[in-house]
Structures are given as structure tokens and as C-alpha cells.
Amino acid sequence: MTEPTRRAFLKTAGLLAGATVAGTTGCTTESTQRSATGTRNDRVLGFDGDLLTALAEVVLPASIGADAGRRATRAFVAWADGYDPVAEEMHGYGYSDVRYLPADPSPAWRAQLDALNALAMRTKGKGFVTLDVPARSEVVAAALRRERNNDRLPAPLGASHVAIALLAHWASSPDAWNLALGVQVSPGACRALDGVARKPLPIAGPRA
Amino acid sequence: MTQNARTIAADILIVGSGITAALMAARLAETTTRKITVVEAGRTSTPFAERTRARERFVAYGESPWKQDHLDDQNAYGTTWGFSPSMNVGGLAMHWGGVSPRYSPEDFQLRSQFGIGDDWPYSYDDLDPFYQEAEERMGVAGEQGPPALDPRGKPYPLPPLPVNYNLQQLQTWAAAAGIPAWSTPSAKNSIPHAGRAQCQRCDTCYPVCPTGAKYSPDFTWDALVQGRKVELITETLVRRLEADPKTGRITRALANRTDAGGQAVTITARTYVLAAGFVWSPHLLLLSRDSRHPNGLANRSGLVGRYLAGHRNVNAYLRLPMELYPGINAQHSLVSKKFMRPVRGQRYLRHDLRIWESSVGREPRLRDDKGGLLLGDAMLTDWKTRAAGATARVRAYYDVLPHRDSMLSLDDSRVNRFGDPMPALAFQDSTESAALKAWQEESLRTLFREMARAGNGEILRMENSANDLGQEHPAGGCRAGNDPAQSVVNGWGQAHDHENLWVAGAPTQTTASCCNGTLTFVAVGLRTASAIARESVA
Numbered sequence: 001m002t003e004p005t006r007r008a009f010l011k012t013a014g015l016l017a018g019a020t021v022a023g024t025t026g027c028t029t030e031s032t033q034r035s036a037t038g039t040r041n042d043r044v045l046g047f048d049g050d051l052l053t054a055l056a057e058v059v060l061p062a063s064i065g066a067d068a069g070r071r072a073t074r075a076f077v078a079w080a081d082g083y084d085p086v087a088e089e090m091h092g093y094g095y096s097d098v099r100y101l102p103a104d105p106s107p108a109w110r111a112q113l114d115a116l117n118a119l120a121m122r123t124k125g126k127g128f129v130t131l132d133v134p135a136r137s138e139v140v141a142a143a144l145r146r147e148r149n150n151d152r153l154p155a156p157l158g159a160s161h162v163a164i165a166l167l168a169h170w171a172s173s174p175d176a177w178n179l180a181l182g183v184q185v186s187p188g189a190c191r192a193l194d195g196v197a198r199k200p201l202p203i204a205g206p207r208a
Numbered sequence: 209m210t211q212n213a214r215t216i217a218a219d220i221l222i223v224g225s226g227i228t229a230a231l232m233a234a235r236l237a238e239t240t241t242r243k244i245t246v247v248e249a250g251r252t253s254t255p256f257a258e259r260t261r262a263r264e265r266f267v268a269y270g271e272s273p274w275k276q277d278h279l280d281d282q283n284a285y286g287t288t289w290g291f292s293p294s295m296n297v298g299g300l301a302m303h304w305g306g307v308s309p310r311y312s313p314e315d316f317q318l319r320s321q322f323g324i325g326d327d328w329p330y331s332y333d334d335l336d337p338f339y340q341e342a343e344e345r346m347g348v349a350g351e352q353g354p355p356a357l358d359p360r361g362k363p364y365p366l367p368p369l370p371v372n373y374n375l376q377q378l379q380t381w382a383a384a385a386g387i388p389a390w391s392t393p394s395a396k397n398s399i400p401h402a403g404r405a406q407c408q409r410c411d412t413c414y415p416v417c418p419t420g421a422k423y424s425p426d427f428t429w430d431a432l433v434q435g436r437k438v439e440l441i442t443e444t445l446v447r448r449l450e451a452d453p454k455t456g457r458i459t460r461a462l463a464n465r466t467d468a469g470g471q472a473v474t475i476t477a478r479t480y481v482l483a484a485g486f487v488w489s490p491h492l493l494l495l496s497r498d499s500r501h502p503n504g505l506a507n508r509s510g511l512v513g514r515y516l517a518g519h520r521n522v523n524a525y526l527r528l529p530m531e532l533y534p535g536i537n538a539q540h541s542l543v544s545k546k547f548m549r550p551v552r553g554q555r556y557l558r559h560d561l562r563i564w565e566s567s568v569g570r571e572p573r574l575r576d577d578k579g580g581l582l583l584g585d586a587m588l589t590d591w592k593t594r595a596a597g598a599t600a601r602v603r604a605y606y607d608v609l610p611h612r613d614s615m616l617s618l619d620d621s622r623v624n625r626f627g628d629p630m631p632a633l634a635f636q637d638s639t640e641s642a643a644l645k646a647w648q649e650e651s652l653r654t655l656f657r658e659m660a661r662a663g664n665g666e667i668l669r670m671e672n673s674a675n676d677l678g679q680e681h682p683a684g685g686c687r688a689g690n691d692p693a694q695s696v697v698n699g700w701g702q703a704h705d706h707e708n709l710w711v712a713g714a715p716t717q718t719t720a721s722c723c724n725g726t727l728t729f730v731a732v733g734l735r736t737a738s739a740i741a742r743e744s745v746a
Contacts, residue, residue, distance in 0.1 A: 082269075083269060089270055090415050091293065096293050098293060137584075148575065164574065171587075185535045186535070187535020187538065187567075196372035
């Protein structure tokens with residue numbers, strides 16, 4: 001009954017989030033005003049778009065390319081925007097009580113984005129988005145100094161910091177898994193049974 | 209009865225609408241002309257057209273695809289591992305995994321063959337045609353294993369789900385360890401079948417199949433209702449059965465609507481069938497206590513709610529020197545029944561064996577072994593290193609024989625909106641199983657170590673069931689037998705004490721074997737349906 005276990009599924013809640021929710025949820029800019037304090041108010045569904053983009057350049061692999069990075073960022077925003085706080089969790093095996101998803105993590109993540117900027121101002125004398133990537137990385141590392149997660153990235157919904165959430169969201173996508181494995185598996189994507197007996201094709205080759 | 213009470217007359221009343229009820233109703237609709245009425249406490253579940261979206265939400269956030277599939281005040285407590293509060297049309301099988309192995313012949317003759325536990329009142333051969341019927345009605349895709357390990361009267365109705373690239377490598381490894389393993393039988397369409405699509409390996413069989421390739425009971429209910437073969441009454445909780453004090457025959461079922469109105473409903477029938485699973489079937493019998501039956505109906509033996517049975521598992525993750533690619537079809541597995549048919553005379557251990565690809569130990573991480581933060585390409589480079597190689601997951605369910613006091617009782621401290629006490633579960637091993645437990649689990653760990661060695665691999669970790677929580681694929685509570693003093697129903701599911709009362713499927717089982725149980729629950733239910741049809745004709 002537990003193959004793979006329901007808990008494993010809940011642990012990986014967020015898998016394919018970019019591929020699924022982003023495909024059905026729009027992403028709009030709400031305002032483009034800037035403040036004089038280094039914070040930039042390009043709000044993307046509540047997130048500061050410039051800060052989020054600057055953060056993505058630190059946490060996402062540069063090797064995926066700028067376009068893929070932008071897509072991943074948009075997918076993260078759409079995913080966060082689509083979250084329904086306190087919706088029923090999947091139940092079934094293992095416990096009989098009905099459980100509910102946690103509160104919306106986005107407000108804390110948005111505040112953490114602003115805090116990255118404040119920390120950059122405090123430690124580097126510049127706003128986060130104006131720093132070069134190595135300097136931004138130092139700011140992010142300082143913000144994450146208490147974060148452990150040695151074994152594996154958490155599911156994005158369980159991420160305690162926006163930097164981890166953004167990274168974890170991308171890492172849970174089929175494209176990220178394909179990159180890590182070096183082949184076209186696309187875990188979790190619905191696709192035909194044909195060809196499952198063959199070794200997966202390398203990602204550099206023709207599409208499976 | 210209130211002024212607005214509703215009365216329903218039926219020939220055959222089925223209480224519950226889970227997978228056993230659905231397929232029994234289908235059989236009865238084909239084999240009798242009686243009016244079949246099915247009463248379900250919950251509502252209809254997420255329509256098929258909405259399941260792609262429901263899957264997306266589950267994958268993205270962990271949301272239940274089956275929201276509001278339960279009644280908030282109708283639940284079980286205690287050791288409830290393996291129990292689901294699902295109370296909707298289709299029951300728990302709306303989110304089952306579809307894995308459909310048969311028990312082995314030994315399950316039916318443990319006392320005769322091994323001197324432990326109890327025999328069932330019928331044999332594997334007796335059940336074989338009903339296994340076949342269950343497989344055909346659900347559409348089970350399976351591969352014939354070695355006949356000595358995997359006996360069956362006819363071939364599987366559907367060709368097996370393919371052994372994918374990962375499982376091929378693991379099959380070779382298992383063979384090197386001396387273990388024949390083959391494609392796990394599953395109620396999933398390996399080819400288009402019964403108007404439903406071919407599996408598209410979405411890997412969310414549990415909890416939701418968006419394509420309809422996995423069998424779920426709603427398909428049967430939709431066909432039966434649209435064809436006017438049954439009357440399906442939802443949101444109606446049967447709370448009590450009443451028996452004629454002279455004849456013992458059940459005379460009526462008393463129910464209430466579970467919507468806001470709570471209207472009283474009375475259902476009369478010639479035949480009453482409890483198909484509400486291992487919790488709610490015995491629970492209803494216990495609730496139906498009266499002055500003549502102070503311990504509930506069908507309970508002359510005092511065994512209603514007792515002998516709850518299940519199994520536990522030992523699970524391991526192994527690193528192997530091969531290359532696997534997690535996600536090709538992660539919910540599909542290999543199965544072996546080699547250990548379900550042990551030699552007599554040896555210390556008793558029976559178990560199944562399942563083998564999966566796994567991503568354990570191969571996921572991305574935030575910090576490296578020295579604690580350094582991994583972001584950007586550093587994270588991806590580290591992940592590529594970790595993702596190389598192979599992890600296999602192996603798991604063995606071993607059977608646990610039930611103690612008489614492994615039981616469901618009424619908990620007066622927890623009541624539903626109508627004041628009915630809710631069920632409390634307390635699983636307990638038989639003396640024999642309790643004495644064997646430590647040795648059995650160590651034997652399984654030893655097997656996994658030997659398998660790792662055979663593949664030049666290593667154990668990453670091993671773990672046991674959290675057995676303080678209960679047992680898996682539970683059954684029992686209305687055990688079948690030939691002796692009315694030692695059982696609740698006879699070998700056909702007919703109550704010893706009430707000739708027109710039948711209990712179907714899981715509750716009647718003497719034991720729960722050492723593999724997934726749903727197929728057997730259904731086969732046992734179909735066997736009961738055959739007897740009901742026979743009596744109806746008579």
C-alpha cells in the first residue's frame with residue numbers, strides 16, 4: 001500500500017510545481033515604483049521582482065542560462081501565488097486524522113527578500129540588486145547561516161527561507177532532475193508507456 | 209422516526225460503497241433480478257474530469273485530491289495504521305495504489321500446514337475463480353510468475369505493466385541473489401481497456417490517477433447507476449440494524465442523512481449486506497445492540513470486532529553498483545512470492561518481497577559533507593555526483609497472526625453528531641506471532657544484507673513498521689468459520705445468527721497474509737455475492 005509511501009509524496013510536495021501550476025497561473029507586474037532606500041518595488045504578485053531576480057541569479061545554477069532562470073523564477077512566483085492555505089492534505093495510510101496544509105509562507109518569504117536587501121545595505125553599503133553575484137552570495141550565505149538541511153533540500157513548501165524555497169522549487173522540476181541525471185527521464189511527468197524498457201536518452205540527444 | 213422520515217424498500221441492501229461493495233453490486237446486478245440499494249454515508253468524490261487538476265494541486269502542494277471525502281465526526285481511534293477515514297462513494301479505493309497480488313495457498317491453511325493460527329473455512333482453490341473474476345472486473349495487468357510460486361487457474365486478463373529499464377537492472381540483481389522477481393500485478397491498464405486509457409506512468413497512482421488507467425470503484429458505480437442497475441443513496445449513515453426477536457432475521461436498517469438536516473431514513477430489505485470494511489462493518493453490528501442482543505448483532509460468539517489482522521514490514525534502501533534513473537515509473541515495482549511458500553517444519557516466517565527504484569540519497573542538498581553552502585552551479589555539480597549510481601528499495605511484508613483481543617470496541621468518550629460511540633482499535637499479535645517477531649524481523653534484515661552482498665552493494669538504511677500504530681492492509685473483525693462459537697459468519701459470509709445478514713470482504717478474513725489485500729477483499733466479497741445470488745434464486 002505504501003509504494004512509494006504517501007509520506008514520501010508529501011515530503012516532495014512541490015515536485016513538478018513549476019511544470020503544473022505555472023502553466024495555469026498568470027504572473028503580472030503590479031507596480032513599478034522604487035523607493036529611495038534601496039528597496040525596489042517592482043511587485044510581482046507580491047514579490048519584489050528585482051530582488052527575486054537578483055536572488056535567483058545567486059541560488060539557481062548559472063549554467064541553465066538566463067532564460068531558464070527567468071522561467072524558474074516566474075514558475076516559483078506562480079506556484080507561491082497559487083497556494084491555498086489550510087487546504088486539506090492528502091490522507092489515507094498511516095494516520096486517521098485529517099490534516100491541513102500550513103499557513104501561506106509567502107509573506108515571510110517576501111519579508112526575507114526585503115531583509116536580504118537590508119542586510120546588503122548594512123554589510124555592503126549597497127542594495128542587494130546592485131551588488132555583483134559574489135557579493136550577493138555572501139549576503140545570502142549570511143542569511144542562511146543557521147540553515148542545515150544536509151541530507152536534502154526541503155520541499156519548497158517547507159522551506160524556511162525564500163532562497164531555499166526558490167532553489168527547492170526549481171530542483172523539484174522534471175528539467176532539474178533531467179540535468180542532474182544527464183538523461184531525459186522527466187520524473188513525474190505523464191507520458192506514454194512505450195519505450196520504458198530502453199535506457200533513457202541523454203539530455204543532449206533527441207528528445208525522448 | 210420523525211414526521212419527515214423517509215422509508216426505502218429494497219430487496220438487497222448493501223451498506224457501504226467501497227471497492228468490495230462496487231464489484232459485488234456489479235455481480236449481483238448481473239445475476240439477480242432483485243432491487244439493489246446501496247447506502248453510502250459520504251458524498252460522491254472528485255469527478256473524473258477534475259482529476260488532472262486535482263493531481264496538479266497534489267503534486268504542487270500536497271493537497272488532497274479528494275477533499276471532503278470524509279465526515280468530520282466519523283472516525284476511528286487507537287492503532288489506526290492502514291485505516292483511512294475516507295467515507296465517500298468508492299471509499300478508500302478512490303486513492304488506493306492499485307497493487308493487486310493474490311494471497312498464497314498457505315494463507316488458507318496455516319493451522320493445517322504449520323500448526324499455527326487458524327485455517328480459513330475455504331481454500332485457495334475455492335477462491336481462485338473469484339480471484340479471477342475480481343481481476344477481470346478491475347482489469348489487473350499481471351505477469352505469470354513461476355507456477356510453483358504463483359499458482360492461478362487462468363491467465364491475467366491484461367498483459368503486465370512493462371518491466372522498465374530500472375527494473376530490468378534490479379531484476380538481474382535479484383536473480384543473482386537467487387530471487388525470481390517479476391512485474392507486480394496492478395489494476396492499471398497496460399493497454400486501453402474497458403473504455404479507460406492506457407497507463408501514462410504519471411506516478412501518482414496513489415493517490416490519484418488522472419487518466420483513468422487505474423481502476424477505481426467510481427467507474428463501476430457510474431455504469432451501474434447510469435444503467436439503472438442499482439439505487440445509490442449517498443449522505444446516509446446506517447446507524448443500526450434491527451432483528452426480529454423470534455426469527456433472528458434482520459428487519460430494517462435505521463439511518464440518518466449526514467447533511468445538515470439529518471433526516472431519519474428507514475430501509476427495509478430481504479437481504480442485508482455489510483460491505484463497509486473492517487472498521488465500519490463490525491462497528492455497525494456492535495452499535496445494533498438491544499436487550500436481546502446486548503453485545504450487538506451477529507455476536508453470539510462474542511467475536512464481533514475481534515481478531516483484527518494485518519501485517520508489518522521491514523524496509524531497506526540499498527546502494528548498488530549500477531546506473532538507475534529515478535522516475536521512469538517510480539510506483540511500479542517487481543514482486544517475488546518466493547518467501548510466501550516456505551517449507552513446512554521450519555521456524556515460521558512468510559513474507560512477500562517488493563523491489564523499486566529509489567531516489568533516496570540521490571536528491572539535491574543545501575550543504576556538502578563539510579557543511580559548506582551549496583547554491584547555484586555548486587549545488588548542481590554536487591547533485592550530479594549524488595544522482596549517479598543506483599538506489600534500490602526493498603520491502604517485505606510479513607504476516608502477523610491476530611490475537612483474540614486484537615479488537616475494535618466502542619469508545620463512549622468519542623461520539624458522532626448522533627451520539628453513536630466511535631470505534632477504538634487495538635491491534636495485538638497472537639502469542640505465536642509475538643514470540644516470533646524479533647527473529648522474523650532480523651531474518652528479513654539478514655536477507656536484505658545478503659541481497660546487498662550479492663550485488664556488491666551496501667545497505668543505506670533499514671527500518672521496521674511503526675508497529676505501535678497498527679498494522680497494514682487490515683482485515684478481520686467478523687471472522688469467517690464453520691463453528692458458530694468461533695466465528696461470526698460462515699464461509700460464504702452469512703451471519704451464523706441472522707440468515708439474511710451477510711458480511712462481505714475484509715472483515716470476514718481470518719488473516720491478512722503478507723501482501724496487499726484489496727484484491728482478496730474483493731474476491732472474498734464476490735464469493736459472498738455468488739451465495740447471495742444463489743439464495744435469491746432459491
